[in-house]
Amino acid sequence: MPDARFVGLNAFQWIAMLAALLTLLLLVDAWAGHYRRGFIHRVQYAPFLSGGLLAIFAIAAVVAPRTGWIESALRVAGWLAVAVGLAGFCLHHYYGIIRKPGGYKLLLNYLMYGAPPLAPLALSAMGVFALIAAKGLAGGVDIAGLPIRTVLLALIVVCMFGAILQAGLLHFRGAFNNPLMYAPLTTPVLTALAGIWTMASPCSAAAIALCALLWLTLLTGFVGIGMHLRGFDRQMAGLYVSLFNWLQGPPAAAPAVFSGLAAIGLVTMRLL
Numbered sequence: 001m002p003d004a005r006f007v008g009l010n011a012f013q014w015i016a017m018l019a020a021l022l023t024l025l026l027l028v029d030a031w032a033g034h035y036r037r038g039f040i041h042r043v044q045y046a047p048f049l050s051g052g053l054l055a056i057f058a059i060a061a062v063v064a065p066r067t068g069w070i071e072s073a074l075r076v077a078g079w080l081a082v083a084v085g086l087a088g089f090c091l092h093h094y095y096g097i098i099r100k101p102g103g104y105k106l107l108l109n110y111l112m113y114g115a116p117p118l119a120p121l122a123l124s125a126m127g128v129f130a131l132i133a134a135k136g137l138a139g140g141v142d143i144a145g146l147p148i149r150t151v152l153l154a155l156i157v158v159c160m161f162g163a164i165l166q167a168g169l170l171h172f173r174g175a176f177n178n179p180l181m182y183a184p185l186t187t188p189v190l191t192a193l194a195g196i197w198t199m200a201s202p203c204s205a206a207a208i209a210l211c212a213l214l215w216l217t218l219l220t221g222f223v224g225i226g227m228h229l230r231g232f233d234r235q236m237a238g239l240y241v242s243l244f245n246w247l248q249g250p251p252a253a254a255p256a257v258f259s260g261l262a263a264i265g266l267v268t269m270r271l272l
Helices: 011-036 042-063 068-098 103-113 119-137 148-173 179-185 187-200 204-233 238-248 256-271
Strands: none
Touching (some): 011 042, 011 119, 011 256, 042 068, 042 119, 068 119, 103 148, 179 187, 179 204, 204 238
8 A cells, every 4th residue: 555645544545435435425316317307217216225235345544544345345435336326327328319209300409408428337336446546455567457546637637528518507507607617618628638648658748737726616615515506596586485495406416526636636636
């Protein structure tokens, strides 16, 4: 395991903890969406089972990082989350587009107003982060011949672009009625590009640029959470009918994905 630590935790403990926290936040938004639909398919409970297990064993790995059975359980939970996320992506596509009247002929409409197409893949991403954390806690230094640091940066870049696409789609649906709605299309994009630069040509300039942009992306996520929460209060009756407005308003925890990915990126850059 790496020697560098922050607040007593090494890089892989931080990654496991951040993956657990992000998973719980993702489940909050998933519950809102599935509850709004009345859990009409029993498979809609699957992310809460797999995500719950992932969060439990990720936290356990933080508390007891050198316990063999916990690392094994974390790997199983990680693979389960990957599988459930991929299945959810297919189901969102099938029930959200193919089964709808008009299907692909009304693709843009269903992408904006149907089930969020990329949302389930966030659970798969958390599963992959958990698998990497388990590998690192077990003493691994590479994955498929690539250094774990490089694999983490690549995963962060891919996840960042996915989050940008999903946010851009939903903000387009909202007609970008507030200038801050362009934020996910600015700093996170530059952060992802800086990540590619760092992997392609490692140098101090690339590292400094990436770290600075990661901090800005971290801030962007927190601002987004505040704006989404403000969106509840701006609706009819505001917090007096909080459950209704939570279900109908913007996804409360969605911007936290940017903050979480940025935090994992900072851990990767500083502790690995």
